[in-house]
Amino acid sequence: MNKIVIFTTLIGVSTFTLAQAESAHQHGVANVNIAISKQALVIELDTPADNVLGFEHEPRTEQQKQHLSDTLLLLNRADSLFNIPSSAECKVQQVKIENPFAHEEHAEDEHDEHAKNTHEEHETHSDFEILYTYDCQHQLSNINMAGLFKHFPNFITLKVQWVNENKQSAKTVTKKDNQVNFNE
Ligand SMILES: [Zn+2]
Numbered sequence: 001m002n003k004i005v006i007f008t009t010l011i012g013v014s015t016f017t018l019a020q021a022e023s024a025h026q027h028g029v030a031n032v033n034i035a036i037s038k039q040a041l042v043i044e045l046d047t048p049a050d051n052v053l054g055f056e057h058e059p060r061t062e063q064q065k066q067h068l069s070d071t072l073l074l075l076n077r078a079d080s081l082f083n084i085p086s087s088a089e090c091k092v093q094q095v096k097i098e099n100p101f102a103h104e105e106h107a108e109d110e111h112d113e114h115a116k117n118t119h120e121e122h123e124t125h126s127d128f129e130i131l132y133t134y135d136c137q138h139q140l141s142n143i144n145m146a147g148l149f150k151h152f153p154n155f156i157t158l159k160v161q162w163v164n165e166n167k168q169s170a171k172t173v174t175k176k177d178n179q180v181n182f183n184e
Protein backbone atom coordinates (compact mmCIF):
# COMPACT_ATOMS: atom_id res chain seq x y z
CA MET A 1 0.00 0.00 0.00
CA ASN A 2 2.85 2.37 0.80
CA LYS A 3 4.09 2.23 -2.70
CA ILE A 4 0.87 3.49 -4.19
CA VAL A 5 0.77 6.40 -1.76
CA ILE A 6 4.25 7.47 -2.77
CA PHE A 7 3.34 7.07 -6.41
CA THR A 8 0.21 9.17 -5.95
CA THR A 9 2.08 11.89 -4.14
CA LEU A 10 4.69 11.99 -6.84
CA ILE A 11 2.24 12.54 -9.61
CA GLY A 12 -0.07 14.73 -7.59
CA VAL A 13 -3.20 12.91 -8.63
CA SER A 14 -5.52 12.62 -5.68
CA THR A 15 -7.99 10.45 -7.52
CA PHE A 16 -5.50 7.80 -8.33
CA THR A 17 -7.65 4.75 -7.88
CA LEU A 18 -5.97 2.07 -9.90
CA ALA A 19 -6.41 -1.17 -8.11
CA GLN A 20 -3.00 -2.20 -6.98
CA ALA A 21 -2.41 -5.46 -8.72
CA GLU A 22 -1.36 -8.21 -6.38
CA SER A 23 2.24 -8.30 -7.39
CA ALA A 24 2.41 -12.03 -7.69
CA HIS A 25 5.93 -12.94 -8.61
CA GLN A 26 5.71 -14.67 -11.95
CA HIS A 27 8.64 -15.02 -14.31
CA GLY A 28 7.99 -13.52 -17.73
CA VAL A 29 5.40 -11.15 -16.29
CA ALA A 30 5.87 -7.59 -15.02
CA ASN A 31 3.62 -4.81 -13.78
CA VAL A 32 3.84 -1.37 -15.34
CA ASN A 33 1.95 1.53 -13.79
CA ILE A 34 1.76 4.74 -15.76
CA ALA A 35 0.44 8.04 -14.40
CA ILE A 36 0.14 11.18 -16.48
CA SER A 37 -0.83 14.48 -14.93
CA LYS A 38 -0.30 17.83 -16.62
CA GLN A 39 3.40 17.81 -17.44
CA ALA A 40 4.38 14.89 -15.30
CA LEU A 41 4.71 11.34 -16.53
CA VAL A 42 5.65 8.55 -14.16
CA ILE A 43 6.28 4.99 -15.28
CA GLU A 44 6.76 2.36 -12.64
CA LEU A 45 8.17 -1.01 -13.69
CA ASP A 46 7.88 -3.76 -11.14
CA THR A 47 9.50 -6.97 -12.33
CA PRO A 48 10.97 -10.25 -11.14
CA ALA A 49 14.76 -9.99 -11.40
CA ASP A 50 14.75 -13.00 -13.71
CA ASN A 51 13.11 -10.94 -16.46
CA VAL A 52 15.89 -8.38 -16.60
CA LEU A 53 18.86 -10.23 -15.13
CA GLY A 54 18.26 -13.89 -15.94
CA PHE A 55 18.86 -14.97 -12.34
CA GLU A 56 17.53 -14.03 -8.91
CA HIS A 57 20.28 -14.94 -6.50
CA GLU A 58 23.03 -12.75 -5.18
CA PRO A 59 25.58 -12.30 -7.99
CA ARG A 60 28.57 -14.49 -7.09
CA THR A 61 30.95 -14.79 -10.02
CA GLU A 62 32.68 -11.84 -11.67
CA GLN A 63 30.60 -12.52 -14.74
CA GLN A 64 27.35 -12.30 -12.77
CA LYS A 65 28.49 -9.08 -11.08
CA GLN A 66 29.33 -7.60 -14.45
CA HIS A 67 25.98 -8.70 -15.82
CA LEU A 68 24.20 -6.99 -12.92
CA SER A 69 26.04 -3.75 -13.53
CA ASP A 70 25.30 -3.91 -17.28
CA THR A 71 21.64 -4.55 -16.48
CA LEU A 72 21.49 -1.53 -14.16
CA LEU A 73 23.00 0.65 -16.88
CA LEU A 74 20.44 -0.56 -19.38
CA LEU A 75 17.54 -0.07 -16.95
CA ASN A 76 18.73 3.51 -16.57
CA ARG A 77 18.43 4.15 -20.28
CA ALA A 78 14.75 5.02 -20.30
CA ASP A 79 14.90 6.12 -23.94
CA SER A 80 15.92 2.65 -25.10
CA LEU A 81 13.10 0.98 -23.21
CA PHE A 82 10.15 3.34 -23.67
CA ASN A 83 9.56 5.02 -26.99
CA ILE A 84 7.62 8.22 -26.43
CA PRO A 85 6.42 10.32 -29.40
CA SER A 86 8.84 13.21 -29.89
CA SER A 87 5.87 15.55 -30.33
CA ALA A 88 5.19 15.29 -26.59
CA GLU A 89 8.71 16.57 -25.86
CA CYS A 90 9.19 14.44 -22.78
CA LYS A 91 12.47 14.60 -20.92
CA VAL A 92 13.60 12.07 -18.35
CA GLN A 93 13.91 13.77 -14.97
CA GLN A 94 14.87 10.83 -12.82
CA VAL A 95 15.34 7.07 -12.91
CA LYS A 96 15.17 5.40 -9.52
CA ILE A 97 16.10 1.73 -9.38
CA GLU A 98 15.43 -0.48 -6.40
CA ASN A 99 18.02 -3.14 -6.88
CA PRO A 100 17.41 -6.20 -4.71
CA PHE A 101 21.14 -6.87 -4.54
CA ALA A 102 22.14 -3.42 -3.36
CA HIS A 103 23.49 -3.43 0.15
CA GLU A 104 23.09 0.18 1.13
CA GLU A 105 21.19 0.96 4.28
CA HIS A 106 17.70 2.04 3.46
CA ALA A 107 16.72 5.39 4.86
CA GLU A 108 13.16 4.44 5.67
CA ASP A 109 12.54 2.35 8.73
CA GLU A 110 9.54 0.72 7.18
CA HIS A 111 11.67 -0.44 4.39
CA ASP A 112 14.06 -2.12 6.77
CA GLU A 113 11.22 -4.01 8.35
CA HIS A 114 9.95 -5.03 4.99
CA ALA A 115 13.39 -6.28 4.05
CA LYS A 116 13.57 -8.36 7.22
CA ASN A 117 10.15 -9.84 6.72
CA THR A 118 10.83 -10.90 3.20
CA HIS A 119 14.39 -11.93 3.74
CA GLU A 120 13.69 -15.62 3.37
CA GLU A 121 11.81 -15.04 0.16
CA HIS A 122 14.80 -13.14 -1.17
CA GLU A 123 16.82 -16.32 -1.06
CA THR A 124 14.89 -17.73 -3.97
CA HIS A 125 13.09 -14.84 -5.68
CA SER A 126 13.80 -11.16 -6.04
CA ASP A 127 12.31 -8.17 -7.81
CA PHE A 128 13.42 -4.88 -9.30
CA GLU A 129 11.33 -1.76 -8.95
CA ILE A 130 12.17 1.06 -11.28
CA LEU A 131 10.55 4.47 -11.32
CA TYR A 132 10.97 6.64 -14.41
CA THR A 133 9.93 10.26 -14.03
CA TYR A 134 9.53 12.52 -17.05
CA ASP A 135 8.57 16.09 -17.71
CA CYS A 136 6.48 16.56 -20.88
CA GLN A 137 5.67 19.74 -22.79
CA HIS A 138 2.66 18.43 -24.71
CA GLN A 139 -0.06 15.87 -24.42
CA LEU A 140 1.13 12.32 -24.61
CA SER A 141 -0.79 10.02 -26.97
CA ASN A 142 1.06 6.75 -26.55
CA ILE A 143 4.09 4.89 -25.28
CA ASN A 144 5.68 2.07 -27.21
CA MET A 145 7.41 -0.65 -25.20
CA ALA A 146 9.09 -2.66 -27.97
CA GLY A 147 12.46 -1.65 -26.50
CA LEU A 148 11.76 -3.47 -23.27
CA PHE A 149 11.16 -6.73 -25.14
CA LYS A 150 14.15 -6.13 -27.39
CA HIS A 151 16.62 -5.52 -24.57
CA PHE A 152 15.09 -8.00 -22.13
CA PRO A 153 13.83 -11.03 -24.08
CA ASN A 154 12.64 -12.73 -20.89
CA PHE A 155 9.67 -10.37 -20.78
CA ILE A 156 6.56 -12.07 -22.14
CA THR A 157 3.69 -10.06 -20.70
CA LEU A 158 3.54 -6.57 -19.25
CA LYS A 159 0.43 -5.86 -17.22
CA VAL A 160 0.05 -2.16 -17.85
CA GLN A 161 -2.29 0.05 -15.85
CA TRP A 162 -2.47 3.71 -16.73
CA VAL A 163 -4.24 6.84 -15.60
CA ASN A 164 -4.33 10.33 -17.05
CA GLU A 165 -6.55 13.29 -16.24
CA ASN A 166 -9.46 11.92 -18.26
CA LYS A 167 -9.33 8.21 -18.03
CA GLN A 168 -7.82 5.14 -16.54
CA SER A 169 -7.45 1.81 -18.21
CA ALA A 170 -5.33 -1.29 -18.47
CA LYS A 171 -3.71 -3.27 -21.21
CA THR A 172 -1.75 -6.46 -21.51
CA VAL A 173 1.29 -5.59 -23.56
CA THR A 174 3.26 -8.25 -25.43
CA LYS A 175 6.17 -8.30 -27.87
CA LYS A 176 3.74 -8.14 -30.79
CA ASP A 177 1.16 -5.81 -29.25
CA ASN A 178 3.60 -3.43 -27.67
CA GLN A 179 1.98 -0.01 -27.57
CA VAL A 180 -0.25 1.67 -25.02
CA ASN A 181 -2.53 4.35 -26.46
CA PHE A 182 -3.97 6.95 -24.14
CA ASN A 183 -6.62 8.40 -26.44
CA GLU A 184 -8.67 5.29 -27.03
ZN1 LIG B 1 11.52 -15.59 -9.22
